Amino acid sequence: MGLGKTVQTIVFLYSLYKEGHSKGPYLVSAPLSTIINWEREFEMWAPDFYVVTYTGDKESRSVIRENEFSFEDNAIRSGKKIKFHVLLTSYELITIDQAVLGSIEWACLVVDEAHRLKNNQSKFFRVLNSYKIDYKLLLTGTPLQNNLEELFHLLNFLTPERFNNLEGFLEEFADISKEDQIKKLHDLLGPHMLRRLKADVFKNMPAKTELIVRVELSQMQKKYYKFILTRNFEALNSKGGGNQVSLLNIMMDLKKCCNHPYLFPVAAVVLLPNGSYDGNSLVKSSGKLMLLQKMLKKLRDGGHRVLIFSQMTKMLDLLEDFLEYEGYKYERIDGGITGGLRQEAIDRFNAPGAQQFCFLLSTRAGGLGINLATADTVIIYDSDWNPHNDIQAFSRAHRIGQNKKVMIYRFVTRASVEERITQVAKRKMMLTHLVVRPGLGSKSGSMTKQELDDILKFGTEELFKDDVEGE
Structure with missing residues (x-):
């Protein structure tokens, strides 16, 4: 929410690439309304990245797949070299074009405004969970909107092997107003959450x-x-x-x-x-x-x-x-x-x-x-x-x-x-x-x-x- 999550994420992906930790490809899923802004920031902060914006109607997307996805015909299916570093797309297309996008092996997934994943019954959650992804990064200014169950679903999406028992989680933190419960929850969240306050990022933020x-x-x-x-x-x-x-x-x-x-x-x-x-x-x-x-x-x-x-x-x-x-x-x-x-x-x-x-x-x-x-x-x-x-x-x-x-x-x-x-x-x-x-x-x-x-x-x-x- 104005903390520079977009810029920090782009620079993070760029440094992974530049320092040789990962060659991509990276999948960025964001609300349609913010995609233009993501494009601009990629141009500014990661000029060497080949970024493909995957939006538009059925025909437009077909043209993008033919021309921008790989160096050879049918390369996506046979796992040949992918042409782009970053694919930028909307939540809806993750679901609609699951057959194509789900067949690619992604080095890293970024979900912007990730509170969209707060419900594990949603189609977006289930489809994205079936993708082949090495690392996941969720960006949100509001990880907790109504209750602890939503927070659990975000954690379950990130590390299902660790967070797989919702009833147990809710039972364990049933009385969250107690100080020892809060400390326990913070310790549990610590390794999975990097929290930035406006005061950390921008020292002279006006009141x-x-x-x-x-x-x-x-x-x-x-x-x-x-x-x-x-x-x-x-x-x-x-x-x-x-x-x-x-x-x-x-x-x-x-x-x-x-x-x-x-x-x-x-x-x-x-x-x-x-x-x-x-x-x-x-x-x-x-x-x-x-x-x-x-x-x-x-x-x-x-x-x-x-x-x-x-x-x-x-x-x-x-x-x-x-x-x-x-x-x-x-x-x-x-x-x-x-x-x-x-x-x-x-x-x-x-x-x-x-x-x-x-x-x-x-x-x-x-x-x-x-x-x-x-x-x-x-x-x-x-x-x-x-x-x-x-x-x-x-x-x-x-x-x-x-x-x-x-x-x-x-x-x-x-x-x-x-x-x-x-x-x-x-x-x-x-x-x-x-x-x-x-x-x-x-x-x-x-x-x-x-x-x-x-x-x-x-x-x-x-x-x-x-x-x-x-x-």
Whole structure:
């Protein structure tokens, strides 16, 4: 997360090659969105490496295999000389082209954002496990996201002969809050993990400050919030509570309501001939947007540049309308914007003298392997269930290359599901602090019905009390 994992890895592979320890070939698997950046860094740090980027459609890949894989026809099958030193490809192609890639004997495998391997039932994990690989290197800023089971699967992928008993592992570290258990786990992890802190890598890293900004619901939001609760009264109040799926659906609706009521088609009123929303109504309908409007004015006047993260692409659409209305220039990345276009947007934003003031990003798509250190302010418009995704998000700005103090503002709607979710997320972070550096382990990463129930009912008393007082 801005610690230079990519550069360190490239230099490591290059030194293995240059010092005669290994001739390759090396397989690097990374999220599609980061492959362009990997290419650039290979050019800069390992100029003598022959790097083949293996992406594209079926035909493109066939052409790459014919021309770039070996010096002779059918050499891959018969084990003749491989032409390249490094093959750079995406997670998906590891699975899709298993027949070809799995037939090569790899000197070293590198998996970027390796928390993708946290589930040993995933196809990616099973397929990659069948490849012929001498050495494995996993890169991740978040080795532990929800529970110890995920950490075990990473260790099992690296050294299956040593870590092969999940039940035993979980039993052994069942009470991870005890100091002797933590020390034991650290000793076990020691030989398998090289941990770098930003402070180790970059001594003069500017500080970052995170502020939770509590926001009030607008009148329109209060109306819809109450409507969602009353409409689902039976599911919320039945003896055993509603089933988990219906409770999660109610929670999503309440989260949407906290963001903006226009996320419900019934509330969205198109007032302008061009089909966009009336800017004034758009802002006044949401407590968060009213606050954002005031904040952006001050940030703009102070010469800051801002990354705004939301989990919902429909919310990014509304934020686009809002930025247009306010007259701010911006860029945007979400899951629908791929490789080349994504990198162009990043390059435009990072260019010297760029006019773009804001960058809109979806938390999941914009939170991996992207360098936006030219911004010094991060606004998390709505928090992710998984606090590590938010950390990945603000690490786009707080990374090597940043020379200003970074401010992170996390919007949380007061006395709502959001406030309770933030408290649950804090508990998840405790787990990481205790295990990965001096780790609180629950065996389950998903939420129980009781927890869901608790989150949904948080703040409702106050909301409905207003009604009684108003009557």
